[in-house]
Amino acid sequence: MKKRVPLYLKIIIGMALGLIWGLLAVKLDLGKITSDWIKPWGTVFLNLLKLIAVPLVFVSLVKGIYGLDNINRLRAMGFKTIGLYVATTVASIIIGLALVNTIKPGNTFPKGKQIEFQDQYSKNISEKQTAATEISNQSPLQFIVDMVPENIVKATTDNSKMLQIILFALLFGIAMILLPVKAIQPVKDFIDSLNEIVLKLIDIIMLAAPYGVFALLSALVVDFAGDLDVFTSLGLYFVTVLLGIFLILVVLYPIYLKIFVRKANIGKFFKGILPAQMVAFSTSSSAATLPVTMKQTTEELGVDHEVANFVLPVGVTINMNGTSCYQAIAAVFIAQVYGIDLTMGQQLIIVLTALLAAIGSPGVPGGSIVMLIIVLTSAGIPVEGLALILGVDRPLDMFRTIANITGDSATSVIVAKSEGLLDESKICRA
Ligand code: ASP
Numbered sequence: 001m002k003k004r005v006p007l008y009l010k011i012i013i014g015m016a017l018g019l020i021w022g023l024l025a026v027k028l029d030l031g032k033i034t035s036d037w038i039k040p041w042g043t044v045f046l047n048l049l050k051l052i053a054v055p056l057v058f059v060s061l062v063k064g065i066y067g068l069d070n071i072n073r074l075r076a077m078g079f080k081t082i083g084l085y086v087a088t089t090v091a092s093i094i095i096g097l098a099l100v101n102t103i104k105p106g107n108t109f110p111k112g113k114q115i116e117f118q119d120q121y122s123k124n125i126s127e128k129q130t131a132a133t134e135i136s137n138q139s140p141l142q143f144i145v146d147m148v149p150e151n152i153v154k155a156t157t158d159n160s161k162m163l164q165i166i167l168f169a170l171l172f173g174i175a176m177i178l179l180p181v182k183a184i185q186p187v188k189d190f191i192d193s194l195n196e197i198v199l200k201l202i203d204i205i206m207l208a209a210p211y212g213v214f215a216l217l218s219a220l221v222v223d224f225a226g227d228l229d230v231f232t233s234l235g236l237y238f239v240t241v242l243l244g245i246f247l248i249l250v251v252l253y254p255i256y257l258k259i260f261v262r263k264a265n266i267g268k269f270f271k272g273i274l275p276a277q278m279v280a281f282s283t284s285s286s287a288a289t290l291p292v293t294m295k296q297t298t299e300e301l302g303v304d305h306e307v308a309n310f311v312l313p314v315g316v317t318i319n320m321n322g323t324s325c326y327q328a329i330a331a332v333f334i335a336q337v338y339g340i341d342l343t344m345g346q347q348l349i350i351v352l353t354a355l356l357a358a359i360g361s362p363g364v365p366g367g368s369i370v371m372l373i374i375v376l377t378s379a380g381i382p383v384e385g386l387a388l389i390l391g392v393d394r395p396l397d398m399f400r401t402i403a404n405i406t407g408d409s410a411t412s413v414i415v416a417k418s419e420g421l422l423d424e425s426k427i428c429r430a
Contacts, residue, residue: 007206008275014210015217015278022221031222039219042282045212048205049279049288052198054156056291057313058169059195064309065173066188074174077415081311084411085319086355091252092321092403093354096244096328097347103243105236105329106336109388128370128386143360160362162287162317169313202291209275209292213282224394234392237333241396244325245403252321253410260414263428272300272427273409280401284394286316286363289405297409302426307416315408316363322403323368324358326396331375334385346379353378363404365397 025034068074100106139145149155149164156165176184257264276292283289294312297303303311331350335342342350357371369386376383416422 007209008271008278010210011213011275011278014212014214015282018214018217018282019221021214022218025218025222026225031225034218034222038215039222040215042212042215042217042219045205045208046216046283046285046288048208048212049283049291050285052201052205052291053162053287054165055194056198056202056294057162057165057316058156058172059191059198060294060305060309061166061169061313062173062176062191063195064306064313065170066176066184066191067306067309069177071174071177074177077307077310077419080418081314081411081415082318084414085315085407088252088256088321088407088411089319089324089355089358090351092244092248092325092407093328093351095247095252096241096325096354097332097350099240099244099247100329100332100336101347103236103240104336105240106333106338108236109234109337113388128373160287160364160367162313162362166314166317199295202295206275206292206295209279213278216282220394234389237329237389238392238396240333241326241329242399244329245322245399248321248325248403249406253406257410257413261417261422261424261428263424264413265427265429268427269301269410269413272296273406276405276409277402280405281398284365284397284401285367286320286401286404286408288364289401290316290363293405293409297412300426301409301413302423303409303412303416304419304421304423307419307421308412311412311415312408315411317361318359319408319411320358320361320363320368320400320404321407322400323361324354325403326400327354327357327368327372327375330372330389331379331381334376334388335379335381337388338382338385340381342379342381349379350375363401366393368400369393 021038022034025031065074068077147163147167149161149168152164152168155161155168176187181188253269254266257266257269273293273296276289276296279292280286280289286293290312294308297312298305298308328350331354332342332347353375357368357375361368361371369390373383373386376385413422413427417424
């Protein structure tokens, strides 16, 4: 009998071949062929994932909420989830600050490069700055206004408006809980079977994952080949962010899991979530990865759908540990290059604004850049400094998205355990 190759292995092979092809294409001048004939397949895969993200968030959240069958349970699970999300985000920012203040990557940055980068990225920055100014000029309560869609159809047309869909789904689910079962039965049945269909769709889309990541990665390598010199001057900054993400993954999350789920087997956790991490790496989008995160968390980590349906969609926009760590490092790095000595108070402002910025960043590629401008402005760091880091942002985005989705999954395991809804046989030692 033929043995089936597991999905995660197929995705790893797809990624490795994608990298190899990308490097070969750069060497053999096959960049155009790659962009014309391979890249589109990556875009198709990405679109398929994004296509399913909005229905998935809506259906799973509504199902997750009415599954709790009373408002008190919803409140308890909501507080627990948000509390854990905020705690891990603050821990990640502290890791970032500790690293950047110790390694001081900004002090070794070649001075001449500063002007060069600023010229190169000035247009890009002014666009982002306009967006950030629009945000800062608004009332401090604007983010609440932005969470409430005036038109649900419009909200579903933009994956970066996920918070609006979450809010609508929350209200919809709460209304269902408050009504007698008889009144909502047809909608409940409809949502239940829609949920089955969406989950099946994810299975189908995932069949394309190995080819999708191959195409995405080979095209990325080709697109980035021209920017390689940026890496040499930004090497230490790059390494600092990677180190931060690495510490979040191999120190913070294992400790976090062990505190709440003592028997958790960290190896099983990482093996279970690996396919989602690889899709996160290839797509740089937590929102696009949500279908895979959901599948892996419920099927491999033993988290009951009732918990995953609630914790994961909320985490996509709210919980970004990799992003918050990176924002802290980027802000202090820029300050170091400009020779600004940040006071304790300014570093505290970074903790607070990076927390809010990570909550407010949409789970899309580069989603946190506009929010980073707000962190810089609040801490009195020149926004032009963004030019220094934009060149290497995409690869770092790939890594921070891995940390973002892994944090969501770890929290879902912990919430499931506390609710008695974790199948411990999947991720605990016997
Ligand atoms: N790409 C990240 C995510 O989707 C957000 C960011 O850090 O820009 O989680």
